[in-house]
Amino acid sequence: MDTKECHIFRNTFKKFVAKEITPNVAEWESKRAVPRGLWIKMGEQGFLCPWLPEEYGGLGVGFEFSVIINEELIRGDGFGVGVPLHSDVATPYIHSYARKEIKERWLPGCTTGETITAIGFTEPNAGSDLAAIRTTAVKDGDSYVINGQKTFITNGYFADLIVVAVKTDPKGGHKGISLILVDKDAPGFSRGRKLEKMGYHMQDTAELFFEDCRVPSSNLLGEEGEGFKYLMEKLQQERLEVCIKCQVYAEEAFREALTYAKKREAFGQPIGNFQNTAFRLAEMATEVQLGRTFLDNLILNHIQGKDIVQEVSMAKYWLGEMVNRIAYEAVQIHGGYGYMEEYRICRIYRDARALSIFAGTSEIMKLIISRNLGLRS
Ligand SMILES: Cc1cc2nc3c(=O)[nH]c(=O)nc-3n(C[C@H](O)[C@H](O)[C@H](O)COP(=O)(O)OP(=O)(O)OC[C@H]3O[C@@H](n4cnc5c(N)ncnc54)[C@H](O)[C@@H]3O)c2cc1C
Structure with a gap:
């Protein structure tokens, strides 16, 4: 991991954090938000999803570059910047399991900062016990209709695209879980307040609501029932x-x-x-x-x-x-x-x-x- 490329990348990113993030931490903490402009700046410099292949705008580099970004964000007090969750947790679901046309539509934005992603698994009554989630998705023609609620969602308030865990077979336990992408403009999707937390203040952790929320069936990741x-x-x-x-x-x-x-x-x-x-x-x-x-x-x-x-x-x-x-x-x-x-x-x-x-x-x-x-x- 100690390659020359890694060394150069770390130095460049360190300078970026020192200039663009650390001086703003107090202000962003008080506003409970990181401005969208930071995401765009990070995208311009290749700091978002650097592992994505070049065809989607990434650098095609290994996980070690993500490690550098994560480490230097913390060292520069950018703990609440939800970039590691976007780059290394949410977007990999899309890259691994989404249909080709969905990847082509969304992944380039994940590298430019125009698309912020999140994962919506936890619900008010189901955190550790994911098999107990109650949010449902019912197939209706070419759509899924989603009903339910998520909470504690990192990047939840500003996310453009969310990987949501749903039950497509409510009686199927963990085998009834599927993953579906919901974009912020989907009818029936809304967000609650930014949650007030003990710490992690600049992070826009939020609740999400789905009321007869309709998304195209092509938003399903992989196969039904394979979500777990x-x-x-x-x-x-x-x-x-x-x-x-x-x-x-x-x-x-x-x-x-x-x-x-x-x-x-x-x-x-x-x-x-x-x-x-x-x-x-x-x-x-x-x-x-x-x-x-x-x-x-x-x-x-x-x-x-x-x-x-x-x-x-x-x-x-x-x-x-x-x-x-x-x-x-x-x-x-x-x-x-x-x-x-x-x-x-x-x-x-x-x-x-x-x-x-x-x-x-x-x-x-x-x-x-x-x-x-x-x-x-
Ligand atoms: C700041 C923050 C950001 C988060 N971001 C996200 C996000 O982006 N997306 C998302 O989906 N979720 C997110 N979460 C939710 C997080 O993953 C859950 O809070 C966590 O999984 C625990 O679930 P819970 O809060 O429902 O607690 P519970 O599951 O109710 O657990 C309560 C207590 O019981 C214990 N417990 C539960 N089951 C057992 C067992 N079988 N044996 C022993 N002890 C047990 C737990 O360890 C815990 O101590 C976030 C949470 C926080 C605080």
Whole structure:
């Protein structure tokens, strides 16, 4: 992953983030939104879906370039910029399972920033238990008619195209799930409010509503009833994408704490000289390094096309908890200043809380891990 091309790409993207994102974070957080213009600028420079083939406007490069974008966004405080979800989670469903004419219509916009994508799986009554979703899609001539509701949808307020999980066979359990694309202009589609969250403030997380929402039957991804299978295929990368966020945020929180501990004085000496603080930082450094080693290996295996279901579940569970431990300790080391908005660690602490919840909670990850160990939990 340390190729010359990657190095150049990282430097270019880092400069972009420093100029176009970091100085605007406070304003975008207060507005609870990232301007659409940022997406267009990112598209112009090849920072959206760089993995897509050139025929759709992409660069045709590997997942390592997506990793760079994800990492540098977090380092530059762009946690709420929903680009990794768009590029590496939602758009891959379209590329893998959509019909040719649908791909030709929508994918170029995914690389220019004209089309922002989202995934709509979670419902008010079904999060971890996806088989329990109630949103239905009924075939009617050349259309599907969708009824139901989604919640907590990242990019939900500004998305142009949403991959929606529906039941085409309401009695079929997970075998009744299908995936359908809904575009923002589909009759019967509407959005609720932007949801007020603990952190992740510049992200336009929203509710979505479908009332006799009609979409062409060609919007079906793949085959009816295969949605759950497609989800399982793509969740590996989605969870890896979140693992990267966990790791980089842990590294950032640790760095903030270390810098502060060397600078802040109490009782006539830097607080980092107290053995308790020094040992805490030593423990944090160890956890962060363990996480990095595990994650880098996982990324490599994913790029090589290996099955990483068990390892990515372990990583999502462990890194999601680890970043919360590190963020908690880092705030503690900052004392009262850690609780103040003007200190970066305050935002990291708030944002990190979501990481052990979305893309599968820690408990669901443990469920997968234990089942793969042959246990019936
Ligand atoms: C900021 C944010 C962004 C999100 N973005 C998206 C998005 O873009 N698209 C989308 O579809 N969803 C999104 N989600 C939803 C997210 O994926 C769900 O919140 C998550 O899957 C958990 O579902 P839930 O909230 O319904 O909790 P529940 O499933 O109700 O779980 C509640 C608690 O019970 C535990 N639990 C549940 N089942 C079990 C079990 N079998 N064994 C042990 N413990 C269990 C859980 O681990 C959790 O602790 C987002 C959520 C957040 C917070």
